[in-house]
Amino acid sequence: NAGVTQTPKFQVLKTGQSMTLQCAQDMNHEYMSWYRQDPGMGLRLIHYSVGAGITDQGEVPNGYNVSRSTTEDFPLRLLSAAPSQTSVYFCASSYNPTTTGNNEQFFGPGTRLTVL
Amino acid sequence: AQTVTQSQPEMSVQEAETVTLSCTYDTSESDYYLFWYKQPPSRQMILVIRQEAYKQQNATENRFSVNFQKAAKSFSLKISDSQLGDAAMYFCALTYGQNFVFGPGTRLSVLP
Numbered sequence: 001n002a003g004v005t006q007t008p009k010f011q012v013l014k015t016g017q018s019m020t021l022q023c024a025q026d027m028n029h030e031y032m033s034w035y036r037q038d039p040g041m042g043l044r045l046i047h048y049s050v051g052a053g054i055t056d057q058g059e060v061p062n063g064y065n066v067s068r069s070t071t072e073d074f075p076l077r078l079l080s081a082a083p084s085q086t087s088v089y090f091c092a093s094s095y096n097p098t099t100t101g102n103n104e105q106f107f108g109p110g111t112r113l114t115v116l
Numbered sequence: 117a118q119t120v121t122q123s124q125p126e127m128s129v130q131e132a133e134t135v136t137l138s139c140t141y142d143t144s145e146s147d148y149y150l151f152w153y154k155q156p157p158s159r160q161m162i163l164v165i166r167q168e169a170y171k172q173q174n175a176t177e178n179r180f181s182v183n184f185q186k187a188a189k190s191f192s193l194k195i196s197d198s199q200l201g202d203a204a205m206y207f208c209a210l211t212y213g214q215n216f217v218f219g220p221g222t223r224l225s226v227l228p
Contacts, residue, residue, distance in 0.1 A: 031214065033216070035218075040125070040220050040221075041220055042120070042207055042218035042219050042220045042221055043207065043209075043216075043218040044218070045215075045216060045217075048214060050214060088159065090161065092161075096214075103149060103211050103214075103216075104151070104163055104166060105161075105163075105216065107160065107161035109158075109159060109160055110159045110160075
């Protein structure tokens, strides 16, 4: 049981480049989410999904796209990277909190992204 | 809007002593959960303790306990018998339904 995995761990991009951050979980969790962590601001929700084929925006969705074709995977796409997207990105998963009442989130190890 | 505030950006404690980290929140929801997460230098987010808002009894996990004051919207974390391994960033989080809101964090140093 690997839990939540993220790749890559580190990435450097140039402004305007695109890339996909990968996230996978093997706990059969319905709920998956992406956060960014910036100094002094905690974690802010980018996008989330409550199941395959269903995604929704969080607090800071601009500049990011997501899709959820399977229960296991929830990739985050940056279409045209900007220096303001330099951050640490975390993927998380949990059981669907609206059906189970248990919404403890399990986090991946994070991806440190630098945009030059 | 739901908000979480941690008014102490940094705290320090002597090894074996007790320290309390503060957290206040604001929500109009009646059914919610509160969490404390620990983030050591490894960057991994680790759940420390959880409190259901409908429970009056304060949660306890070994050396970690909370003081949950629902009317005051306060959720502080007490760490007893502090250990060097407790040094980390600590985040308070509020969750209701599918929404998670994190505070800005408190960096805890443990002095030998």
